[in-house]
Amino acid sequence: MMDALARIISETIEPNALAVDRDGTFPHAAIEALGRAGLLGLISAKGAGGMGEGLRAAAWAVERVGEACGSTGMVLCMHYCAAAVIEQHGPWATRQEIAAGRHLSTxxxxxxxxxxxxxxxxxxxxxxxxxxxxxxxxxxxxxxxxxxxxxxxxxxxxxxxxxxxxxxxxxxxxxxxxxxxxxxxxxxxxxxxxxxxxxxxxxxxxxxxxxDGGGFDIMMGNVLPHFQVLSSSCFLGIMDAATKKAAAHVAKTRLSHLSQSLADLATIRAYLARMRLKTDMVRGLLRDTLDAMEEGREDTQLRVLEVKAGAAEMATEVTELAMRVCGGAAFRKEAGLERHFRDARAASVMSPTTDLLYDFIGKAAAGMPLFE
Known part of the structure:
Protein backbone atom coordinates (compact mmCIF):
# COMPACT_ATOMS: atom_id res chain seq x y z
CA MET A 1 0.00 0.00 0.00
CA MET A 2 2.73 2.48 0.97
CA ASP A 3 4.72 1.92 -2.22
CA ALA A 4 1.61 2.19 -4.41
CA LEU A 5 0.57 5.44 -2.78
CA ALA A 6 4.06 6.91 -3.01
CA ARG A 7 4.14 6.11 -6.72
CA ILE A 8 0.73 7.70 -7.36
CA ILE A 9 1.77 10.82 -5.46
CA SER A 10 5.05 11.21 -7.35
CA GLU A 11 3.69 10.31 -10.79
CA THR A 12 0.19 11.83 -10.74
CA ILE A 13 -0.79 13.91 -7.71
CA GLU A 14 2.26 16.15 -7.30
CA PRO A 15 2.72 16.89 -11.02
CA ASN A 16 -0.93 17.95 -11.33
CA ALA A 17 -1.29 19.85 -8.04
CA LEU A 18 -0.45 23.27 -9.47
CA ALA A 19 -2.93 22.92 -12.36
CA VAL A 20 -5.66 21.51 -10.10
CA ASP A 21 -5.35 24.61 -7.93
CA ARG A 22 -4.80 27.15 -10.69
CA ASP A 23 -7.68 25.97 -12.87
CA GLY A 24 -9.98 24.76 -10.10
CA THR A 25 -10.25 21.38 -11.81
CA PHE A 26 -11.34 18.18 -10.11
CA PRO A 27 -8.39 15.75 -9.76
CA HIS A 28 -9.82 12.99 -11.95
CA ALA A 29 -6.45 11.48 -12.81
CA ALA A 30 -5.48 11.17 -9.15
CA ILE A 31 -8.79 9.59 -8.13
CA GLU A 32 -8.65 7.14 -11.03
CA ALA A 33 -5.10 6.16 -10.07
CA LEU A 34 -6.11 5.69 -6.43
CA GLY A 35 -9.02 3.56 -7.60
CA ARG A 36 -6.86 1.35 -9.81
CA ALA A 37 -4.50 0.77 -6.89
CA GLY A 38 -7.40 -0.27 -4.65
CA LEU A 39 -6.89 2.68 -2.32
CA LEU A 40 -10.47 3.90 -2.64
CA GLY A 41 -11.29 0.56 -1.00
CA LEU A 42 -8.71 0.97 1.75
CA ILE A 43 -11.26 0.69 4.59
CA SER A 44 -13.59 -1.70 2.76
CA ALA A 45 -13.81 -5.19 4.25
CA LYS A 46 -11.63 -7.88 2.74
CA GLY A 47 -14.76 -9.98 2.26
CA ALA A 48 -16.08 -7.29 -0.10
CA GLY A 49 -12.77 -7.18 -1.96
CA GLY A 50 -11.23 -4.26 -0.08
CA MET A 51 -8.00 -3.88 1.88
CA GLY A 52 -9.69 -4.21 5.26
CA GLU A 53 -7.69 -1.41 6.88
CA GLY A 54 -8.95 0.89 9.61
CA LEU A 55 -9.07 4.60 10.36
CA ARG A 56 -5.37 4.83 11.21
CA ALA A 57 -4.35 3.66 7.75
CA ALA A 58 -6.89 6.01 6.14
CA ALA A 59 -5.50 8.91 8.18
CA TRP A 60 -1.98 8.13 6.96
CA ALA A 61 -3.12 7.97 3.33
CA VAL A 62 -5.05 11.25 3.52
CA GLU A 63 -2.11 12.98 5.21
CA ARG A 64 0.29 11.90 2.48
CA VAL A 65 -2.09 12.89 -0.31
CA GLY A 66 -2.95 16.19 1.40
CA GLU A 67 0.73 17.01 1.66
CA ALA A 68 1.00 16.78 -2.13
CA CYS A 69 -2.37 18.33 -3.02
CA GLY A 70 -4.88 19.62 -0.49
CA SER A 71 -7.78 19.36 -2.94
CA THR A 72 -7.13 15.69 -3.65
CA GLY A 73 -6.59 15.02 0.04
CA MET A 74 -9.99 16.46 0.88
CA VAL A 75 -11.73 14.47 -1.86
CA LEU A 76 -10.17 11.29 -0.44
CA CYS A 77 -11.07 12.32 3.11
CA MET A 78 -14.74 12.75 2.25
CA HIS A 79 -14.81 9.52 0.25
CA TYR A 80 -13.56 7.57 3.26
CA CYS A 81 -16.13 9.29 5.51
CA ALA A 82 -18.95 8.24 3.19
CA ALA A 83 -17.46 4.79 2.61
CA ALA A 84 -17.43 4.16 6.37
CA VAL A 85 -21.21 4.67 6.48
CA ILE A 86 -21.82 2.58 3.37
CA GLU A 87 -19.61 -0.19 4.72
CA GLN A 88 -21.74 -0.32 7.86
CA HIS A 89 -25.22 0.26 6.41
CA GLY A 90 -25.07 0.21 2.60
CA PRO A 91 -25.92 -2.39 -0.02
CA TRP A 92 -23.49 -5.17 -0.79
CA ALA A 93 -23.14 -4.25 -4.46
CA THR A 94 -22.06 -0.68 -3.63
CA ARG A 95 -19.62 -1.93 -1.01
CA GLN A 96 -18.05 -4.18 -3.63
CA GLU A 97 -17.80 -1.34 -6.14
CA ILE A 98 -16.05 0.86 -3.55
CA ALA A 99 -13.73 -1.98 -2.60
CA ALA A 100 -12.82 -2.47 -6.26
CA GLY A 101 -11.98 1.22 -6.66
CA ARG A 102 -14.80 1.84 -9.12
CA HIS A 103 -17.05 3.97 -6.91
CA LEU A 104 -16.38 7.41 -5.42
CA SER A 105 -18.67 8.76 -2.72
CA THR A 106 -18.97 11.78 -0.45
CA ASP A 212 -35.46 5.92 9.90
CA GLY A 213 -34.68 8.57 12.50
CA GLY A 214 -31.26 7.07 13.15
CA GLY A 215 -29.26 9.63 11.20
CA PHE A 216 -28.03 11.56 14.22
CA ASP A 217 -26.60 8.46 15.88
CA ILE A 218 -24.74 7.49 12.69
CA MET A 219 -23.45 11.03 12.24
CA MET A 220 -22.12 11.21 15.79
CA GLY A 221 -20.93 7.63 16.15
CA ASN A 222 -19.47 7.00 12.70
CA VAL A 223 -19.21 10.10 10.52
CA LEU A 224 -17.95 12.66 13.06
CA PRO A 225 -14.97 10.60 14.30
CA HIS A 226 -13.98 9.76 10.72
CA PHE A 227 -14.32 13.34 9.52
CA GLN A 228 -12.51 14.87 12.50
CA VAL A 229 -9.56 12.52 12.17
CA LEU A 230 -9.33 12.48 8.38
CA SER A 231 -9.78 16.21 7.81
CA SER A 232 -7.15 16.84 10.50
CA SER A 233 -4.86 14.43 8.63
CA CYS A 234 -5.32 16.38 5.41
CA PHE A 235 -4.44 19.67 7.08
CA LEU A 236 -1.52 18.05 8.89
CA GLY A 237 -0.19 17.08 5.46
CA ILE A 238 -0.59 20.69 4.31
CA MET A 239 1.29 21.93 7.38
CA ASP A 240 4.08 19.44 6.82
CA ALA A 241 4.42 20.47 3.19
CA ALA A 242 4.65 24.15 4.12
CA THR A 243 7.21 23.46 6.84
CA LYS A 244 9.44 21.36 4.56
CA LYS A 245 9.26 23.84 1.68
CA ALA A 246 10.06 26.79 3.95
CA ALA A 247 13.06 24.97 5.43
CA ALA A 248 14.34 24.03 1.97
CA HIS A 249 13.96 27.60 0.73
CA VAL A 250 15.89 29.26 3.54
CA ALA A 251 18.65 26.63 3.40
CA LYS A 252 19.39 27.28 -0.28
CA THR A 253 18.69 31.03 -0.49
CA ARG A 254 21.82 33.08 0.11
CA LEU A 255 22.57 36.62 1.07
CA SER A 256 25.66 36.99 -1.11
CA HIS A 257 26.78 40.29 0.38
CA LEU A 258 26.92 38.65 3.83
CA SER A 259 28.17 35.24 2.61
CA GLN A 260 25.40 33.45 4.49
CA SER A 261 22.09 31.75 3.86
CA LEU A 262 18.73 32.81 5.24
CA ALA A 263 18.99 29.81 7.57
CA ASP A 264 22.02 31.44 9.20
CA LEU A 265 19.70 34.08 10.67
CA ALA A 266 18.54 33.18 14.18
CA THR A 267 15.16 34.82 13.63
CA ILE A 268 14.48 32.63 10.59
CA ARG A 269 15.53 29.50 12.48
CA ALA A 270 13.18 30.43 15.32
CA TYR A 271 10.26 30.71 12.88
CA LEU A 272 11.14 27.32 11.40
CA ALA A 273 11.29 25.85 14.89
CA ARG A 274 7.81 27.16 15.66
CA MET A 275 6.48 25.67 12.43
CA ARG A 276 8.07 22.29 13.13
CA LEU A 277 6.87 22.28 16.74
CA LYS A 278 3.27 23.18 15.86
CA THR A 279 3.16 20.58 13.07
CA ASP A 280 4.48 17.87 15.38
CA MET A 281 2.04 18.89 18.11
CA VAL A 282 -0.85 18.25 15.72
CA ARG A 283 0.69 14.92 14.70
CA GLY A 284 0.92 13.97 18.37
CA LEU A 285 -2.69 14.94 19.04
CA LEU A 286 -3.84 13.03 15.98
CA ARG A 287 -2.04 9.88 17.06
CA ASP A 288 -3.34 10.18 20.59
CA THR A 289 -6.88 10.57 19.23
CA LEU A 290 -6.47 7.36 17.23
CA ASP A 291 -5.05 5.63 20.32
CA ALA A 292 -8.01 6.79 22.40
CA MET A 293 -10.50 5.51 19.82
CA GLU A 294 -8.78 2.15 19.47
CA GLU A 295 -8.42 1.67 23.23
CA GLY A 296 -11.92 2.91 24.09
CA ARG A 297 -10.54 5.48 26.52
CA GLU A 298 -12.82 7.69 28.57
CA ASP A 299 -11.43 10.82 26.92
CA THR A 300 -12.17 9.63 23.39
CA GLN A 301 -15.00 12.07 22.75
CA LEU A 302 -12.87 14.97 23.97
CA ARG A 303 -9.96 13.98 21.74
CA VAL A 304 -12.24 13.63 18.71
CA LEU A 305 -13.51 17.15 19.30
CA GLU A 306 -10.05 18.56 19.95
CA VAL A 307 -8.16 17.14 17.00
CA LYS A 308 -9.77 19.18 14.21
CA ALA A 309 -9.84 22.36 16.29
CA GLY A 310 -6.14 21.94 17.00
CA ALA A 311 -5.29 21.13 13.39
CA ALA A 312 -7.29 24.10 12.09
CA GLU A 313 -5.64 26.59 14.42
CA MET A 314 -2.14 25.28 13.87
CA ALA A 315 -2.49 24.93 10.10
CA THR A 316 -3.39 28.61 9.85
CA GLU A 317 -0.43 29.62 12.01
CA VAL A 318 2.11 27.35 10.33
CA THR A 319 1.24 28.36 6.77
CA GLU A 320 1.27 32.03 7.75
CA LEU A 321 4.74 31.60 9.21
CA ALA A 322 5.84 29.89 5.99
CA MET A 323 4.74 32.94 4.00
CA ARG A 324 6.66 35.22 6.38
CA VAL A 325 9.82 33.11 6.36
CA CYS A 326 9.97 32.87 2.56
CA GLY A 327 8.97 36.48 1.88
CA GLY A 328 8.25 37.50 -1.68
CA ALA A 329 9.26 34.09 -3.04
CA ALA A 330 6.27 32.56 -1.23
CA PHE A 331 3.89 34.59 -3.38
CA ARG A 332 4.95 32.80 -6.56
CA LYS A 333 2.47 30.13 -7.57
CA GLU A 334 5.11 27.62 -8.57
CA ALA A 335 6.58 27.59 -5.05
CA GLY A 336 3.35 26.10 -3.70
CA LEU A 337 3.48 27.93 -0.38
CA GLU A 338 0.69 30.37 -1.11
CA ARG A 339 -1.46 27.37 -2.16
CA HIS A 340 -0.87 25.72 1.21
CA PHE A 341 -1.62 29.07 2.89
CA ARG A 342 -4.98 29.30 1.11
CA ASP A 343 -5.86 25.63 1.53
CA ALA A 344 -5.24 25.78 5.27
CA ARG A 345 -7.87 28.51 5.72
CA ALA A 346 -10.63 26.02 4.94
CA ALA A 347 -9.97 24.04 8.12
CA SER A 348 -11.56 26.55 10.49
CA VAL A 349 -14.79 26.99 8.51
CA MET A 350 -15.52 23.39 7.55
CA SER A 351 -18.34 22.06 9.69
CA PRO A 352 -18.05 21.58 12.59
CA THR A 353 -16.29 24.95 12.58
CA THR A 354 -13.52 25.74 15.03
CA ASP A 355 -15.83 28.04 16.99
CA LEU A 356 -18.44 25.28 17.31
CA LEU A 357 -15.76 22.84 18.38
CA TYR A 358 -14.52 25.21 21.06
CA ASP A 359 -18.07 25.36 22.44
CA PHE A 360 -18.34 21.55 22.36
CA ILE A 361 -14.92 21.12 23.97
CA GLY A 362 -15.88 23.56 26.71
CA LYS A 363 -19.11 21.68 27.34
CA ALA A 364 -17.32 18.33 27.39
CA ALA A 365 -14.69 19.66 29.78
CA ALA A 366 -17.45 21.00 32.07
CA GLY A 367 -19.40 17.73 31.93
CA MET A 368 -22.31 19.32 30.07
CA PRO A 369 -24.44 17.70 27.30
CA LEU A 370 -23.11 18.76 23.89
CA PHE A 371 -26.44 19.26 22.12
CA GLU A 372 -28.59 20.88 24.80
Missing part, protein backbone atom coordinates in the same frame (compact mmCIF):
# COMPACT_ATOMS: atom_id res chain seq x y z
CA UNK A 107 -21.15 13.33 2.26
CA UNK A 108 -24.02 15.72 1.51
CA UNK A 109 -24.92 17.03 4.97
CA UNK A 110 -24.48 20.84 5.19
CA UNK A 111 -27.61 22.78 4.24
CA UNK A 112 -28.59 26.36 3.59
CA UNK A 113 -31.19 26.23 6.35
CA UNK A 114 -28.99 24.89 9.15
CA UNK A 115 -25.55 26.01 7.93
CA UNK A 116 -22.68 24.43 9.86
CA UNK A 117 -25.07 22.56 12.17
CA UNK A 118 -24.80 19.55 9.88
CA UNK A 119 -26.52 17.27 12.38
CA UNK A 120 -29.81 19.16 12.00
CA UNK A 121 -31.04 18.83 8.39
CA UNK A 122 -34.07 20.83 7.29
CA UNK A 123 -34.40 19.03 3.96
CA UNK A 124 -37.25 16.59 3.58
CA UNK A 125 -37.92 12.95 2.72
CA UNK A 126 -41.49 11.94 1.94
CA UNK A 127 -43.05 8.64 0.95
CA UNK A 128 -44.66 8.90 -2.46
CA UNK A 129 -48.30 7.85 -2.24
CA UNK A 130 -49.05 4.45 -3.68
CA UNK A 131 -45.39 3.47 -4.11
CA UNK A 132 -42.29 2.44 -2.25
CA UNK A 133 -40.37 5.48 -3.48
CA UNK A 134 -39.04 8.33 -1.36
CA UNK A 135 -39.02 11.92 -2.60
CA UNK A 136 -36.04 13.99 -1.44
CA UNK A 137 -36.00 17.79 -1.60
CA UNK A 138 -33.07 19.84 -0.35
CA UNK A 139 -30.79 22.82 -0.68
CA UNK A 140 -27.37 21.53 0.29
CA UNK A 141 -24.96 24.41 0.81
CA UNK A 142 -21.70 22.54 0.18
CA UNK A 143 -20.67 19.03 -0.74
CA UNK A 144 -17.11 18.08 -1.57
CA UNK A 145 -16.88 16.41 -5.00
CA UNK A 146 -20.34 17.69 -5.92
CA UNK A 147 -21.28 16.53 -9.40
CA UNK A 148 -18.25 14.24 -9.58
CA UNK A 149 -19.23 11.24 -7.44
CA UNK A 150 -21.08 7.98 -7.97
CA UNK A 151 -23.11 8.45 -4.77
CA UNK A 152 -23.88 10.75 -1.88
CA UNK A 153 -24.45 9.80 1.73
CA UNK A 154 -27.36 12.19 2.08
CA UNK A 155 -29.12 13.56 5.15
CA UNK A 156 -32.75 14.61 5.53
CA UNK A 157 -35.42 14.87 8.15
CA UNK A 158 -36.82 11.46 8.95
CA UNK A 159 -40.01 10.14 7.44
CA UNK A 160 -41.66 9.92 10.84
CA UNK A 161 -40.49 13.04 12.68
CA UNK A 162 -39.20 16.51 11.72
CA UNK A 163 -37.00 16.49 14.84
CA UNK A 164 -35.04 13.42 13.74
CA UNK A 165 -32.82 12.71 10.77
CA UNK A 166 -32.30 9.87 8.31
CA UNK A 167 -29.46 9.04 5.94
CA UNK A 168 -29.85 7.88 2.34
CA UNK A 169 -27.61 6.57 -0.42
CA UNK A 170 -28.37 8.83 -3.39
CA UNK A 171 -26.93 8.09 -6.86
CA UNK A 172 -24.63 10.81 -8.12
CA UNK A 173 -26.57 11.10 -11.39
CA UNK A 174 -30.07 10.93 -9.88
CA UNK A 175 -32.61 12.97 -11.88
CA UNK A 176 -33.54 16.12 -9.99
CA UNK A 177 -30.05 16.89 -8.70
CA UNK A 178 -28.62 20.19 -9.92
CA UNK A 179 -25.54 22.25 -9.09
CA UNK A 180 -26.49 25.92 -9.16
CA UNK A 181 -22.98 27.37 -8.90
CA UNK A 182 -19.56 25.91 -9.74
CA UNK A 183 -16.96 26.07 -7.00
CA UNK A 184 -14.51 28.96 -7.35
CA UNK A 185 -12.98 29.14 -3.91
CA UNK A 186 -10.03 30.70 -2.15
CA UNK A 187 -8.44 27.36 -1.31
CA UNK A 188 -8.94 23.65 -1.95
CA UNK A 189 -9.91 24.87 -5.39
CA UNK A 190 -10.09 21.47 -7.04
CA UNK A 191 -12.37 19.74 -4.56
CA UNK A 192 -15.59 20.77 -6.35
CA UNK A 193 -17.28 21.85 -3.12
CA UNK A 194 -20.46 23.16 -4.71
CA UNK A 195 -24.07 23.61 -3.58
CA UNK A 196 -26.55 20.90 -4.56
CA UNK A 197 -30.27 21.34 -5.12
CA UNK A 198 -32.59 18.36 -4.96
CA UNK A 199 -36.05 18.73 -6.46
CA UNK A 200 -38.28 15.69 -6.50
CA UNK A 201 -35.35 13.28 -6.36
CA UNK A 202 -36.77 9.76 -6.12
CA UNK A 203 -34.95 6.91 -4.40
CA UNK A 204 -36.29 3.53 -3.25
CA UNK A 205 -36.98 3.04 0.42
CA UNK A 206 -34.14 0.51 0.39
CA UNK A 207 -31.74 3.44 -0.14
CA UNK A 208 -32.14 4.24 3.56
CA UNK A 209 -28.86 3.89 5.46
CA UNK A 210 -29.64 2.65 8.93
CA UNK A 211 -33.06 3.07 10.56
Missing amino acids: LAFSEVGSRSHFWAPVSTAKLVDGSDSIRLDADKSWATSAGQVDSYVWSSRSLASPTKSTLWLVPGKAPGLTYPAPFDGLGLRGNSSSPIQARNVLVPRTAMLGP
